[in-house]
Amino acid sequence: IGSNDGNFKAAIGGRLQLDGQTNWNSHNLPNATGANTTNALADGTSLRRARLHAEGTFFKDYDYKFEYDFTRGPGTTAAGVTDAYIRWNALKPFALTVGQFKEPFSLEEATSNRFLTFIERNMAVNAFSDNPNAYRIGAMGSYSEQRWMAAGALMSESVGGSGLTCNAAGTCTNVNGATLYNTSSVNTNGNANRNNGSGNSSWDVTGRVAGRPWYNSETEFLHVGASGSYRTINNNYTGNSAFNNGGTLFAASIGNVDRTALLNTGNLTKGNKGAAGSYELDHYTRFGAESALVYGPFSMQGEYIRTGLQGNGYKDEVLEGYYGYGSYFLTGESRKYKASTGAWDRITPSRNFDMNGGWGAWEVAAGYDYLNLKDGTVNGGRAQTAKIGLNWYPNSHVRLMANYVHVLNIDTAPTASGTTVVNQPGARSQAFNNTNPDMLQFRAQVDF
Template sequence: MKLSRLSLAITAILGSSLSTAALAIDLYVDTYTEQLYAKPGPGRVHIGSFVREDKPKTADKTADNTTDKTETADNTGPIAAEKKETADLSAVRRDIELKSKMMGARLASDIASLEERVKETENVHVQFTDSAPHFASKDGNFTFAINGRMQVASQYNFINDVLPATGTNLPNEWNSGATLRRARLGAEGTFFKIWDYKFEYDFSRGNGSVASGITDAYARLNVTKPFSVKIGSFKEPFSLEEAASNRYLTFIERHMSVNSFVDNPNTYKTGIGVNYAVPRFQFGVAFQTEPIGAWSAASTSVNTAGNVSRNNGSGDSGWEGIGRITGRPWMEDETKFLHVGISAGHTAVNTQYNAAGQIATTPSAQGGGGGGMAFFAFPGTNVDRTNMLNTGNLSVGDKGAPGSRRIDSYDRFGAEGWLVHGPFAVQGEYLRTNINGLGYDNEHFTGYYGFASYFLTGESKAYHVKNGAANRIKPRQNFQWNGSGWGAWEVAAGYDYINLNSGVIRGGQADMVRFALNWYPHPNIKIQNNIVHILNVNTEGSTISRTAGFNKADLSSFLTQVQVEF
C-alpha cells in the first residue's frame, strides 16, 4: 500500500522514539487518511512488524567460530536470517528518514512562504472613518479614502406674486418641485506622509458634463504640519461661508452675496495655493485661473451661447490673485471662541472681439466667443434657482463705439465674524465687488448677511482648523427608535441683503429673512427645513425682462433637504 509522505515521516518519528529495549513494533495504516498507528482499530490494516536497529555489538571472540563461519558462509541459520532482516529494515529506515527530511524542508519552505504572504496582507489596514472606508499601509506612507454626498431637495412656494410675463417670455414665478441638489463622489488620501490629494466629481453639476462636474482635483505638499502648498483645481480662499463645505451650512443655500460674488462665478479655479493653519490662526493665498469647460458651472465668462470663449483662438482666460486671513483672538476651548477674518482678491476678465470689432455672442466658425462677465443672484431657494437679480453681460457694444462698455477686471473684499458660545452662535459677513474697465467709474456691488443659531440639545458649532470655517456636527446622542437618543436639533434665523445696482449697472436689489429647523440624527445625516420670505425686490430699470418681472414681487417658500454624506 502506498503511504503518504506525512505517514512516512510519522514512521520515522515513531521509530526514533522507541526505547532501545523494544525489539519490534506492529504498525497499522488507516485506509482513509493513510495515517500510521501503533494499535489496531476500525479501518486500520496491519502492515507488518518492525524492529529497531541498534548499534551492532562487538563479536564475542570466544564464541564458537566454527558455527559462526558456517552460518555466515552459506547464509543459513537463525543468525543470518536475523542479520538480513535487520539490513532490510535499516534500508527502509534510511529511505524513510531521507524522504522525511525532504518533506520537512519543503514543508518549512511552504510555511515560510505562507508567513510572508500573511505579513504582506498585514501591511494594509482597512477601517471606517466617518462611515467611509479608509485604507492605509502599515508604515503609514499611503492612505486612501472614499468620500461622497447626496442632497435631495424640495421647494414649495406658498406665496408667488410676481408680474406677468410679456411677449414670448416664460412666466416669472418660481416653480415648486424636487431635485437632486448635489450628488458627489470622490477619493482622497496621502502618499509618503507629506503629500495628500483629493479628487471629487459632482454628477449633478452642469447636467453631468465632464468639464463642469469636477470640483476639487489637486495634490498638496505638506511642508510642515501647518504649512502646505497645493496645485490643481480647488476653492478660492475667500469668505467664511464659502470656505465651509455645503455639507455643514446652517441654511440650505448660501446667502445671496456669497453666491453672487464667489460661488456663482465658480469658486473652483485652477492654479497654485499656499496655506498656513493652526488652531488660532489661518492664512491662505492663491494664484488661479478660470477652468476650461462649459460655462454652465465652470467659468466666469458669459455669453448667450455658453462659454465658447475658452476654446481655441479665443484668447487667454482670466487670472486672479486672492487671499484670506482668519483667526480666533478669543478662545476658551472649541465650544467658546470668536472668529474674525478678511478676504481680498483681484480677478482679470477676458473680453474678445471679432474682426469687425463686435463682441461675439454666438460661436464663430473658429470656435471663438465674446466672454465678459455677469453677476446674478437668487434668493436662497434650492430647486428653482432662477436669477431674480441679474446685471447682464458687463461687456456690451462694439469696440470703440459710443456708449460701449467693457469689464476688464473686478476686485472683491470681505469681512467676516463668527461667535460661538456653547450651543449659541452668531455669524455675519460683509462683501463688496468693484467693477473695473472701459465705461465704468467706481461701480460696485455690496451685500451682507447675519444670523443666529441655537442647539436645543446642547451641541456647539464645530470648527475646521485648516479651512477656518464650520465643520461636521456630532450629536451628543445619536437618534434611537427607543427614545434613548434624539440626535441634535438646531434652530436659526437670519437676514440677507444684496445690491447689484450701481451707476450704469442695473442688476437689482433685494433683501429677505430666513428661518431654519435642522435635525442631525447622526453625524453623517442631516435633515433641514427652511422658510424664506422676500421683504423687498427692486429691479426697476433692468433691461432683462425676467429680472424686471420680479420687481416688487411677494415671494415665500418652504424648503427641505435630506443629506447623506461621508
C-alpha cells in the first residue's frame, strides 16, 4: 500500500491463536484446603494471542514496525506493545535497530510463535527469555547473510505498565487480583509511568551468533548457534531500607490456556536491604547453545540454557534447562529457514487443502524438555515433560495444532526444615509434587 507522499510502503497484518486445553490426572492431586482454590488445572478455551501490526519501509533505507497484542502482552503483561522499532538498512548486510524489539537470544525465542513446532515454547526458553520479557527497549547492531548472522544489543526494560502489584514477599497480582508468576524485571510502574521511586531502568547486554556450517541446500543443512547475556536488576528500597519494588523471578508455565506456573522461584530479592537473611539479586548471566538439522522432511532441534545468579545472598547459583525434539513432514515439505534472523520461517504446503484432493501439509513431532530451578538457596522446583504433536497446515496462513504433554518427575517439594532458602514453592506448586499431569492442547491459528 503506497502512502500519500509516495515515499512510504505500509502494511497491516495480524495473528489470531485460539487455544483449548484439557487436563488429566487431576485426581492424583490433593484437595485444596482452607481458603485455597482448587489445585486442579482448569480446562477451557482462550484467545492465546490476538495481535495487529503496522509495518513499512520508507525512503528505501528505513523500516518500522509497531505491533500490539490485545490479549496477552509480551512477558507476563495482560496486553501490550511487542515490537515498536525503526531499523536503518543503508549499510547492508549491516543493520541498526532502535526501539523495542526482541532480544537476540535463543533459537526458539528468535522464532515467531506463529512458526513454533509445538504450541508452547520449551520450559527453559519460557523461563529464561520469554517470561522475563524478550521484548525490550534498546539499540541493536546486526549482520546477516545467507549462512551466518550475528547480533548484539544494549537493552533496557520493556515499555508498558505490567499491570502487576507486587508485595515485598515477591507475590505479584494483576488488576483482577489473580496471582501472576513473574515481574518481568519490569517494576510495577512500568516504563510508561516511571517516576522517582521506580528506580533507574535495569539494562542488559545480549548477543547471539548463528550459522549453517554444513549447507547443501535450503532443505539440507546444519544450524548451530550460541547466545550470551548479562542483565542487571532494578531493586528499590524505601528510606528505612524495606524492599519496595523491583527484583525478578524465574518461572515456567506448561499449559496454553491455564498458564499456572508449576515451577516458580518467587522474587529473588527479599527482605530489608543488607539485613541478615535478606537476598538481593544484583545481576544474572545467561548462556545458551543451540543446534538444528534439516534433512528434507525431517528435522531435529535442541538447546541448552543456563542462568547464573549474583548478588547479596547468592553464590553463583545456576538454574538450567534443555530440550530436544524431532519433526517429520508426512507430506514431504521441509522446515523453512530465515537467514536474516537465524530462525524458522513460514511453512508453505506443497499443495493447499481443497475439496479436490489437496491435503495441505501434515507434520508429526516428538520432544523432551527439562528445567531445574533448584540450586543452593534457590528452590523453584524441577520438572521434565515428554510431548508429541500433530500439525495440519491447510495452507500457508492457517494452522491447526494438537499436542499431548506428559509431565514427568515434577519435584516441587519444600526444602528440608532448618535450611535457609530464598523462597519455598507455594502451597499450589507443592500440591503438584510427584504428580504426573497430562494435558491435551489445541490451537487454531490464522495470520494475515
